[in-house]
Amino acid sequence: MIRFTKIHGLALVADQGVRTMRGVGVPLAGAMDKLTLRLLNYLLGNEAGAAGVEIMGSASFEARNTCQLIVGPAGGLVRVNGVTKRSGQLILLAKGDQIQVQPSDTGLWTLLAFAGGIEVKGMWGSKSTQLSLASCNPHYGPLKMGQTLHIKKPLSPRISRDTSAANSQINRFCLPGQRWLASHLPIVYFTQGPHWPANGDDGFLATMSPSSNRMGYRFELTKERMACSASDGRSYVTQPGLIQCPPDGKPIVLMADCQTTGGYPRLGVIPEAELWKITLLKPGQTVYFQAISIDQACELNNYMSLLERQYRELSKVS
């Protein structure tokens, strides 16, 4: 069990989200960076869908019993009893340990995955906080100071209890993003949508705007406004990764808590394998959105599935 003693920002329970209620408007929700949460879960010997905690800003909590923790994404940072621990490291917590979660060096969100996973009463097959329903019932709202969370007993801890041995194995892998953000101009791949300008380029340069949230990240264009093809005014099914073009011409990339339908023209879609990159951005950071074919998007997804398989294998041999 853990108990939150401070929350400056937003703290949520997050897993892979609700996948069966979009037809009545319930957002997918869940972790902003679902890929990294799955990778952390594999490293801990959890099921891919185990729930963790996602924090924007900073927070402190106390371990009420022994548990194992890994922090993500690349750039995530915690202090355990004042000692700094980086992301991707297996951390063994003892009863009474005080943990401070610092704002991540990369992106706005820090993920905490625990061996066994967080146990809360879920809904529709997900344990994720549903912010879209928080105005109806505070039970669905974010975590609060003083709140305790139960951690399930790991069913078959496949990872070594010897943290240094486990970390030497984990260190052979790195969480996505460490190299990507260090590049001169980070690139995000997308596939063009029905309203991509007919004579447009095959990409655009854009800077993340501070008016971004869990529903959508907004971008300012470095050149002129986006002149997308006109929409016929219908509302379409949306999905995380969809790039919309509102009338002000500033693209919005829909994120985990996005609405399930929307009427703004559809510029394109970021493939699932690329979405983690967006979550690593902070306001003011510039990226180049590069168009690829849907065939190539599937290849990226396939590459990511292979990476996931490697992580799963790692936890089996530990």
Place this chain on the structure above:
Amino acid sequence: MPHHMRGQVHIVSDQMIEIDLRELTQSLCISVFQQLKQSMGNGVPNSPVKGEWLLADRQICYLLETGASNFADLQWLAQSIERELHGFTKAGQPEKTTTHILTVQWGGEFGPDLNPIAKQIGLSCAELVSQIESLKLTVAFNGFLPGFSYLLGLPSGMHIPRRDSPRTAVPAGSLAMAGAYMSVYPVKGPGGWHLLGRCDTSLFDVTRESPCLLQPGDSVRFIGVSQ
């Protein structure tokens, strides 16, 4: 002589197959959606990837749980859907429907856009309210936010484009219009629609077996009450 369906099936992304039914009425689209779910179930049989059927404005989507790793899987899905669609006829109406009467407090702090929208349409506020109250609207589909129903039936003279920039927070219960639609925000959320009033009926309740009150094909009328 039955008219066979000729929807346009597109692969929109690594995760979505779309059936574009722009040439049909929404009422027929609801019927096609129900036929698809009946004949194919919640997913496409024998599909290598799982997904769910979703209905929007003259559009039906098959949204995969995860992005496809193989383009051939998406092509197989699109072809299977196209074959299934060809067997359908443009017959039938949506299944059993209900009429709902929702009370509204018009204008004031609840409907800050009532005045400017009435002006834009060329009516007084009272005339706009009276016109809306005389309409029998139809639930076209649900989406956007939990329990948010898109209602069709506004005359074309009352179709007003969405706001240029969406509000970051619209209060729960807000009655709003944009384009050809009207709706009530069941929960607080962002939105680019014009706010005309406030409605206090609970449209989404997680404790109900079917949490969403309004279903595609249902009818809705609005009646004003004083603030």
